[in-house]
Amino acid sequence: MKVLICGGGVIGASxxxxxxxxxxxxxxxxxxxAANAASGKSGGFLARDWCDGTPVAALARxxxxxxxxxxxxxxxxxxxxxxxxxxxxxxxxRDLSRFGRLPPPDWLGAGSAVHGRLSTPDTxxxxxxxxxxxxxxxxxxxxxxxxxxxxxxxxxxxPDGKRATGAIxxxxxxxxxxxxxAMGPWSLLAxxxxxxxxxxxxxxxxxxxxxxxxxxxxxADVETAGEEEAHPEFYPxxxxxxxxxxxxxxxxxxxxxxxxxxxxxxxxxxHRLTACVSPGLAASRVLAEQACFRPVTADGLPLxxxxxxxxxxxxxxxxxxxGMLNGPSTGEAVAELIADGAAATVDLRPFDPARLDxxxxxxxxxx
Ligand SMILES: Cc1cc2nc3c(=O)[nH]c(=O)nc-3n(C[C@H](O)[C@H](O)[C@H](O)COP(=O)(O)OP(=O)(O)OC[C@H]3O[C@@H](n4cnc5c(N)ncnc54)[C@H](O)[C@@H]3O)c2cc1C
Numbered sequence: 499m500k501v502l503i504c505g506g507g508v509i510g511a512s513x514x515x516x517x518x519x520x521x522x523x524x525x526x527x528x529x530x531x532a533a534n535a536a537s538g539k540s541g542g543f544l545a546r547d548w549c550d551g552t553p554v555a556a557l558a559r560x561x562x563x564x565x566x567x568x569x570x571x572x573x574x575x576x577x578x579x580x581x582x583x584x585x586x587x588x589x590x591x592r593d594l595s596r597f598g599r600l601p602p603p604d605w606l607g608a609g610s611a612v613h614g615r616l617s618t619p620d621t622x623x624x625x626x627x628x629x630x631x632x633x634x635x636x637x638x639x640x641x642x643x644x645x646x647x648x649x650x651x652x653x654x655x656x657p658d659g660k661r662a663t664g665a666i667x668x669x670x671x672x673x674x675x676x677x678x679x680a681m682g683p684w685s686l687l688a689x690x691x692x693x694x695x696x697x698x699x700x701x702x703x704x705x706x707x708x709x710x711x712x713x714x715x716x717x718a719d720v721e722t723a724g725e726e727e728a729h730p731e732f733y734p735x736x737x738x739x740x741x742x743x744x745x746x747x748x749x750x751x752x753x754x755x756x757x758x759x760x761x762x763x764x765x766x767x768x769h770r771l772t773a774c775v776s777p778g779l780a781a782s783r784v785l786a787e788q789a790c791f792r793p794v795t796a797d798g799l800p801l802x803x804x805x806x807x808x809x810x811x812x813x814x815x816x817x818x819x820x821g822m823l824n825g826p827s828t829g830e831a832v833a834e835l836i837a838d839g840a841a842a843t844v845d846l847r848p849f850d851p852a853r854l855d856x857x858x859x860x861x862x863x864x865x
Pocket of ligand 1: 504505506507508509510527528529530531532533534535536537538539540541542543544589648649650680681682683684689701702703709743744752755790791792793814815816818819820821822823851
């Protein structure tokens with residue numbers, strides 16, 4: 499059996515890895531380099547129980563456990579470690595003395611205070627997202643999977659449109675027994691090819707600093723002069739850097755993933771927010787100012803499962819803010835679905851693509 503996976507982000511790489519564990523031929527088609535998009539530019543924060551009480555709980559718990567197992571089994575170093583998370587308030591001329599019950603990490607500025615411990619290392623962890631995605635891809639290719647550079651332009655279907663037979667990649671057809679759409683927010687393009695609900699891209703900016711403080715992940719609530727309240731997140735990493743994300747953007751999703759660009763106003767805002775929380779971090783060398791889009795669906799839940807009415811076609815996207823956490827559990831479940839006809843490790847019914855109306859391709863013109 500040969501499976502084409504459209505998209506080389508964490509979801510595509512994880513599906514390829516778990517298919518390859520079963521000896522199934524997996525071919526990942528990626529147009530702009532693996533992990534070039536959100537899967538290379540995310541926070542990489544993992545939480546076992548922060549999705550509890552939602553339909554994503556089982557996927558998240560399985561994802562958290564798989565991450566721990568992969569860190570122990572798979573070769574490579576992607577900075578996996580258990581971390582605690584702290585809630586921080588900063589700026590706005592607030593009386594911080596009423597928050598400061600916990601001692602702040604020494605890299606926080608005088609205008610910041612810790613208002614609570616959000617988790618302990620028992621239930622939260624982190625990875626370097628690009629390195630993790632690369633390790634999953636390498637784990638797949640070591641077991642026979644292929645990573646092919648190319649742009650998926652269409653699906654190949656039988657004349658009655660009821661079965662996927664491959665994909666059109668750079669004007670040539672690649673035949674396969676099954677095809678998985680895992681193009682993150684660009685999975686929207688697949689609505690032209692398949693009866694799929696829309697996926698939207700929500701933009702966020704991030705900065706990477708050459709600065710390694712103590713390892714706590716910080717979730718901040720910041721008020722800066724003249725600006726609305728903002729909620730940047732801070733992830734020190736064991737590679738000697740600190741990642742900060744938070745500001746959204748004005749520009750919509752470009753057709754080509756290579757055209758995603760950071761916007762100066764959003765980058766400047768993120769620098770101001772960083773300075774508000776940690777002047778020392780803000781003063782350190784900037785290694786990257788970047789942006790990416792997270793994939794979201796109309797009801798906020800991922801789309802994971804068979805495409806209705808088209809045998810051999812599957813979709814796995816829409817993971818929003820938890821794609822790094824839920825990449826491995828999604829990859830494992832999709833591999834089970836394709837190989838065995840049903841997922842055994844996670845109940846995929848909440849993520850059935852058939853729960854949402856498909857987008858009418860006529861109503862959606864991409865020029
Ligand atoms: C700022 C930010 C911080 C985040 N922090 C976290 C976090 O801390 N923890 C967490 O769990 N999640 C986090 N996320 C969410 C997570 O990053 C995403 O959910 C996840 O990366 C989505 O992975 P993906 O593989 O679906 O999509 P993507 O990473 O977008 O990958 C899709 C791939 O498809 C390729 N592609 C697109 N069109 C085509 C085509 N036509 N042909 C071939 N290839 C194509 C693209 O080039 C891209 O590589 C964060 C997201 C953002 C934006």
